[in-house]
Amino acid sequence: MPEATLQRDPTRRHLDALTFGLFTVALGTNIPTPLLLVYRRTLGLSDADLTAVFGCYAVGLIAALTVSGAASDRFGRRALVLPFAVVAGLVSLLFLPAVDHLPLLYTGRLLQGVVSGVVFSVANAWLQELAGPEGQQSAATRGAVSTSLGFAVAPAMSGVLAQYGPAPTTLPYLVHVAVLTVGIGALVTVPETVRARRPGRLMTLGLPPEARRPFRAVLAPTAVGVFAFPAIAATLLPLLVVRDGVGVAYAGLIGGLALAASAVAARVGRRAERGAAPLGMALGALGHGLGVAAVVAGSEALLLPAAVLLGAGGGLCLTAGLTLTARLAPPHTRGAMNSAFYAFAYTGFGTPLLLAWLGSTLGTVPAMAAFVAVPVALAVWLWQELRGPRSGS
8 A cells, every 4th residue: 555545544534533523512512502492481581591591602602712722722732622522511411400490501501602612613723733734625624514514413403302302401412422422532533733832822812913914804704604694594583484483393403404504515615715705605695685585474485495595605604714714824823713713703693683683673674684785795895805815815
């Protein structure tokens, strides 16, 4: 067997192991999403309580992102990903008694945010280093697809188990812990890629000077679409369209459909190269416009293609962002720069809350319709930026 093939095989196995491990952590993140309908009933949650539950996740995530990337650049990727993958399983177990205890629900979502902030940013830097200079686009695709696929499977699995299986607030979490145990076993086999420990500040999102302009002009606007589009599809649109109440399984189906489309688009998006980001924004705009039509018509049938388009837009934005991040980041700031990208990406989770607030002030349909202009404008901006050499590519 040629020497080059012998060298590639262990690398491929390590990449596969890390990709699977990342999927199993991502799987736990969205399990509570359709179950919020159950928690709403058992705990008597108000709309403000549901907003606070989502807010806890965002707080934990952004706090972790400010530290995790730089910490992994300093202490290594394994040193953060492995223990926080274990924490992901413990958090799933913490949700078991949360059905009757609101503080535990808040705590669980806060800790899920922390786990996401650490594992997603650091594992993507780890993938990029394992893949080497010639495999950066492949590594970005692996990171995007495994994360999106975990996000997609979770709500669909959780919703179906909760509606049709026994112990609706217990079984989905136990299934996740079982899958995660296998994922942690896979992560243990992946070697460390950070050889030199570099002292420096831990509270940083680490943008090297040469990357600041392309980050502001391209990466930051691309990041917003990563989770804004799927979040609208999975949370806001079903509540607006199905006014008599959304079943747990149906809510999980819509969320799973949007995030499955995100995973597929992330895989396909590597072929689009510079066009992935503007195309993602265009699909998001089209899906959101279709979602507005579904709200006006009260059409559940229109909700399905809207969810697919919104999810696909998010997946393309994720692949485009991770690919450019890998291209721009020097090795000693790769973890921090991935954290910076994810920090901007996760602000998109606030979009449904923003639209709900604007809807209460301006009216639901006018607010939703006006928002279509945002991804349209960003698609035009990104197309202009990425046509020339200024993006850093």
